[in-house]
Amino acid sequence: MDEKQEMIQIKNLNKSFGDLSVLKDINMKIYESDVVVLVGASGSGKSTVLRCMNFLEKKNSGEILIEGDPIESDTHNLNKIRERVGMVFQHFNLFPHKTALGNVVEAPIQVKSMDKQTAVKEGKELLDKVGLSDKYDVYPSRLSGGEKQRVAIARALAMKPDIMLFDEPTSALDPELVGEVLTTMKTLADEGKTMIVVTHEMGFAREVGNWLFYLHDGCIVEQGPPDEIINAPKAKRTQEFLSKVL
Ligand code: ADP
Numbered sequence: 001m002d003e004k005q006e007m008i009q010i011k012n013l014n015k016s017f018g019d020l021s022v023l024k025d026i027n028m029k030i031y032e033s034d035v036v037v038l039v040g041a042s043g044s045g046k047s048t049v050l051r052c053m054n055f056l057e058k059k060n061s062g063e064i065l066i067e068g069d070p071i072e073s074d075t076h077n078l079n080k081i082r083e084r085v086g087m088v089f090q091h092f093n094l095f096p097h098k099t100a101l102g103n104v105v106e107a108p109i110q111v112k113s114m115d116k117q118t119a120v121k122e123g124k125e126l127l128d129k130v131g132l133s134d135k136y137d138v139y140p141s142r143l144s145g146g147e148k149q150r151v152a153i154a155r156a157l158a159m160k161p162d163i164m165l166f167d168e169p170t171s172a173l174d175p176e177l178v179g180e181v182l183t184t185m186k187t188l189a190d191e192g193k194t195m196i197v198v199t200h201e202m203g204f205a206r207e208v209g210n211w212l213f214y215l216h217d218g219c220i221v222e223q224g225p226p227d228e229i230i231n232a233p234k235a236k237r238t239q240e241f242l243s244k245v246l
């Protein structure tokens with residue numbers, strides 16, 4: 001048997017903001033080297049799922065296990081756990097006053113106390129990997145959106161996370177820049193990185209994803225291999241959504 005390790009398990013996750021119930025009994029299992037695509041209309045709770053996985057939001061009830069460990073915000077060192085779960089945001093969130101390389105080496109030096117020489121060596125390798133070997137010393141304001149997002153990916157990778165979360169990483173990009181970011185993500189997937197990707201890019205979902213969750217109003221209404229769901233969605237909500245994005 002090919003036993004893959006469970007990287008993330010979510011059991012009956014509930015999350016509310018005040019009276020607004022945003023996630024309702026979410027259950028997910030994500031295995032090593034999975035590329036899981038999370039799809040749903042705006043406001044369905046996709047970002048909140050990722051933010052709960054990274055403990056940027058506190059759940060109301062349920063369980064979140066990271067590599068088998070049930071994590072509680074009150075008792076665990078969340079900074080240590082966040083080192084295992086990297087995140088890339090729609091709007092890049094780069095430090096504007098730091099160069100591309102400065103952005104990438106910041107967390108390894110400050111959070112992991114890596115020596116500067118090693119951090120710079122590894123940072124350059126990561127920028128090379130995302131195709132930015134000529135941009136080490138460039139500030140974010142001089143980078144295109146696609147380049148900024150690739151710096152953000154390199155920055156997240158610099159912490160050597162076991163899991164990468166992507167929240168609509170190409171939604172803020174001009175259409176001609178989407179491809180370079182998706183190609184970078186595909187490279188990571190091919191290397192076996194465990195990834196959870198919120199995206200409306202159904203081509204990427206079909207080609208790179210191996211499992212798709214469709215979220216509606218805080219509930220998972222459909223899940224399965226992306227190709228099957230995209231070709232023949234069963235739930236009415238999924239059908240309606242896909243007819244708009246395809
Ligand atoms: P998606 O990423 O699918 O667009 P979100 O997870 O961002 O959806 O949001 C789900 C719901 O939760 C929305 O109704 C949104 O308005 C609400 N919400 C998200 N974050 C907050 C917050 N910090 N405070 C109050 N409501 C929030």
Ligand code: MG
Pocket residue numbers: 046047048167
């Ligand atoms: Mg969102």
